[in-house]
Structure formats: C-alpha cells, structure tokens
Amino acid sequence: MEFAHYAPLWAEALLTLLALIIVLLGSLMKNSGKLMGGLSAAGLVAALGLVSSNLTISKPALFFFDTISVDGLSQFFKAVFLVVSLLVVIASLSKYTGKGADEYYALLLLATVGMMVVASSIDLVTLFVGFELASLSTYALAAFDKSRKNLEAAMKYFIFGSVSSALMLFGFSLLYGMAGSTRLADIAAASLANFGPATLVALIFVIAGFGFKMALVPFHMWAPDTYEGAPAVVSALLAAGSKKMGFAAAFRVLLLALIALRLEWYLAFAILAALTMTLGNLAACWQNNVRRILAYSSIAQAGYIAIGFVVVGAAYGAAPVLAFSGIVVPAAQLGIAGALLLILGHALMKTGAFIGTSQVASMVAAGSDGDPDDISNYAGLARRAPITAFCMLIFMFALAGIPPTAGYIGKFVLFSSAIYSGLVWLAVLAILNSALSLVYYLRIISYMYLKEPAGPKMAEQKGYVVALVLTTIAVVWIGVFPQSFIDWALQAAAVLLPQ
Amino acid sequence: MIPLELNILLASTMFTIGLYGLVTQKNGVKLMMCIELLLNSANINLVAFSAYQPNVNGQVFALFSIALAAAEAGVGFAIMIALYRLYGTIDLDNIRAMRW
Secondary structure (H helix, E strand, O other): OHHHHOHHHHHHHHHHHHHHHHHHHHHHOOOOHHHHHHHHHHHHHHHHHHHHHOOOOOOOEEEOOOOEEEOHHHHHHHHHHHHHHHHHHHHHOOOOOOOOHHHHHHHHHHHHHHHHHHHHEOEHHHHHHHHHHHHHHHHHHHOOOOOHHHHHHHHHHHHHHHHHHHHHHHHHHHHHHHHOOOEHHHHHHHHHHOOOHHHHHHHHHHHHHHHHHHOOOOOOOHHHHHHHHOOHHHHHHHHHHHHHHHHHHHHHHHHHHOHHHHHHHHHHHHHHHHHHHHHHHHHHOOOOEHHHHHHHHHHHHHHHHHHHHHHHHHHOOOOEEEOHHHOEEEHHHHHHHHHHHHHHHHHHHHHHHHHHHHHHHHHHHOOOOOOOOEHHHHOOHHHHOHHHHHHHHHHHHHHHOOOOOHHHHHHHHHHHHHHHOOOHHHHHHHHHHHHHHHHHHHHHHHHHHHOOOOOOOOOOOHHHHHHHHHHHHHHHHHHHOOHHHHHHHHHHHHOOOOO | OOOHHHHHHHHHHHHHHHHHHHHHOOEHHHHHHHHHHHHHHHHHHHHHHHHOOOOOHHHHHHHHHHHHHHHHHHHHHHHHHHHHHHHOOOEHHHOOOOOO
16 A cells, blocks of 8 residues: 555656666676666656656645655656656667666666656755755766766866755755745745845855756856766756756745745846846857857756746736637746746757767767867768758757747747746847857758768767657657647646645 | 854854865865865754754754765765876866866
8 A cells, every 4th residue: 555655756766776776787797788778768768657647647746744746847847857868868878888888877867866856856855865866976977988078077067066066055054944944835934924134145045056057157167068078968968857957946946935035036037047048149159069059058048948937036926818829827827837848848959969969979989080079070961961960950940949849839938928927128138049049050050951071971870860860759749739738838837836 | 052143153154164265276175175164064054953943854954965965075086086097187277178
C-alpha cells in the first residue's frame, strides 16, 4: 500500500536506482558504454512514460511531510527535463562508448533526478538538495573529456555555480529566520503578514543565486565559456536542462513564497530581462565560434523567459482578459504559460542546436587542427552533411521565432501577455531584439547554405542524426499544432496562482 | 544565550570576508576556501535562527548543507587536480584561453 502511494515519484526512484546500477555494472564490466547508454535511454523512456501517466494532475499530491508536491507545474518541468536528457543520451551514444562511459551516463541520470526534485520542491531544504545534486553532477560532466578547454570551462562553471549556491543558501537562511519554517507556504504566510528589511536582503540573495543558474546579465559571465568549452552534448544539457531548473526554482520560490514582495522583484526582473536580451543578442553578433553564438543566444532567450516574471508582478490578481482564439485567462497566468512554452521550445531547440555542433565538430576534428566549432567549418554544410544542415536550419529559424515552430508559439504567447498586462515597452523591446537576433542566426544559415563547401561530404553519425531528427519533428510539431501545448502550459501555470 | 545579533554579525562578517576573497584571490584552492566561508556563514545563520525558533528545521538544513558542501569540495578538488595535471598551475590568471 505504501508502494502504490508513492506512484507519482516512481520516475525519480527508477532513475536513481538505474544510475547506481550503471555505476555498479560499469565497475564489473569492461567496454560496456553502448549497453549503459542503451540502459539509460530505456530508463529515461520509462520515466517519461511514468511522468506522462499523470501529466495533467488536477489536485497536487504532497509527499514526505509536504516537502514534495507533484502537480501540473512539476510534471511540465519533469517532462521537459526527461525529453532533454533522453535526446542528450541518444546523441551521446555516438560519442561515449569507451572507457568511463558508465560514469558519464550515471552522472547524466543523477543530474536529471536533481532537476526533477527541484521541479517538485515546495520546501527550501529539498529545493537546495535537488539543486546541488544537479549542479554537482553537471560540474563533473562539464570536465568529462579532460581536455584543456573542458577543464577551463568546468572550473569557471564550478566557481560561479558554487558561489551561486552559497548566495542562495544565505538567502534561504534569512528566509528561515524570518518565517521560522523552510516550507514555502509558511514563508508566504509570514511575509504576507509582515516583512522587514531582512526579507528584502534575502530576496536579493535569492535572485542573485537563481540568476547565475538562469544566466541572466549581469550573472552570465560563466555561460559562454562553459558552453563553448564543455563537451557539446553536455552544453546541450546545461543550456536546456540545468538552466531551466533555475527557472523552475525561481517560479516556485518567487511566486509561492515571496509573492508579498512582488513589486520589488517585478522591478528587478524588468531590468534584468531588458538587459539580458539586449546584451545577449548584441554580444552574439560579434562571435565567430558557433557554440559561443548559441551560448549568447541562450542568454538572450533567458531574457525573454524572464519577461514571464515581470508579467506576473505587473498583473498579479488582475481580472481575466480575452486573449487570442477565445481563451479567457488572467494575464498573469498567460505570462507564466508563455514562459513555460518558451522554456519547452527553447529546451528542444537548444538541445538540437548543440547536438548539431557536436556532429559538425566530430566530422571536422579528424581532418584539421584549430577550433572545431569555428563558423568557417560550417561553410557548405548543406552539401557536406545535408541532414544536420537542414535540422540546424530549422533550429535557427525556431530560435529566431519564425512560424510555424515552437520558438514562435512561446514568444507569441509571452509577448502578447506582456501587452495585455500593460508592459508595451517590454514587448516592443523583445520584438526588436528578436529582429536583431536574426543577424547571427542568418549568418550561420548563410554559411551552411550559400558558401562553397570547405571539404568533401562527410558520414553523419547515427546517434546524432536520430536525436536531431526527433528534435526537429518535436519543434515543428509544437509549432503546427500548438493548441494542446498552450492548454497544457496554462494548466501548469494555474498551480502558481491563487484559485 | 548569545544574542541573535552577534551571531548574525559573525555570519555577515564571514560572508563578507568570503566575497572579498573571491574577488581578490587568484589561486584555485584559496577560492574554494572562500566558497566554504560563504556556505558556512549561511550555516551559522541557520543554526542561530533555529535556536530562537520552536523547531529544529534550521539545524537539519545546516546538516544537509554541510554534507553537500563536502561533496562540492570533492568535485571541486577533482577539477583543480585535473587542471594542475594539464596546466601545471592552479593560478586562474594563467588559465584563460576563452575570453568574450
């Protein structure tokens, strides 16, 4: 009876167990990389099945003395994390097959479990533990190839990441002192009743701590270096998974625990969002390394997603508005739903794009020295590796927000919610930024399709191709049939707002 | 009982020293020590607040965070050792191939 009671958490349990089994088997067997990768992929598919069996859970199910909540929002984020990990595992099957592959897959699974715990946490302790589990596993993953660039990337990621956890923990300790409890609901009650300067200080620390993970300007310094230097498939996990974990945590803590201070964090996020998207897009225009361009573009996308917080701060408790296609919802709910859709879309697009760079790097690495991610290697990619080039083309269009793709749907819902809540300046700035971002996306596309090939046709590796094609189908599917995804995101968003 | 203010003063001082060290130091191991200072200042806060609350949540939180800080130091030193093997130094000024 106990076992059945915990059914909504089987996915986490399964992945944790699988990670331990993989480490154990890996120490007993030699050259078992392919098997371990297959096992991880199978485990992730099973976990995805378990999560989607209660995808639209109507009433939150609470576990472990009300510290873990399985609700619409947590299921949304868990689905995103699992899909990203699955794609990364499939892509890694081409790369990590030899010695040490078991550790790679085990760390990847543990990072996924950490992210899933964060998505479910409604208590500061579980939130922190999940956050650290995901962070520690990804520090190790970023250094996995142990090349010079890898280690530099991992070192920067480690220093900035642990400082951000320390800032977050300091903020949490102040919140505990204020409320006398680590539960988000108790903190919300205490701060609604009365909040002093200590709570404001805590808010600053918490925003700084999450800001590092979300890579918002001015907390973004580590992101370009880490995404460029880490193994490309790990960069995909970082940009699409661990960054979204920052958003999941920030949604819970700011909207559930610190809603009393919404006017304060509304202002902070308005400035952060405007700065982040503008600086991210401007910096991306000057880069010649494709992974660095993608890193800056993912910083810019974090700026767009942060608009969700601004909308909630501006329109919290406002009356429902008539949005597009007959949906009547409060602007705040529409804002969160837009942010969630962009999180889903960006997770897919960025995973795909980084896997594409991994494919290109593995093809050119054999023949030349120098930077494998340099944009000159993408010249004539359409003829050298047609499938990769076409998938990259779709991802670039999707990242720029051109219909019918997942990127467009997310931006459309998010920016229209900004307009409904009276933030026209922010919506205009975001749309101008989307136009600016076309500069560097089109640059990559023109290299791939208009330039003369830099070398002969290359064999595309199977694992990468499967991951790329799956991601492309998902990105276009969300763009062509958005209605069910919008409904899903709206339902997930409702968890964060009072009924 | 030591007044709460003194505890928080101690924690804030430790936190500030840690932050100052992070900005000024270039040696990888010294940076890790500064990070430990930051984490431990938060632990002092948690335990101090917990003494003035009817529950022990803060102390439990501090225990969790001590364990996590140990794990973090483990991963951090592993990265630093790998860096040292490859670069022959852990002075972070010498480890910057990637800029802007």
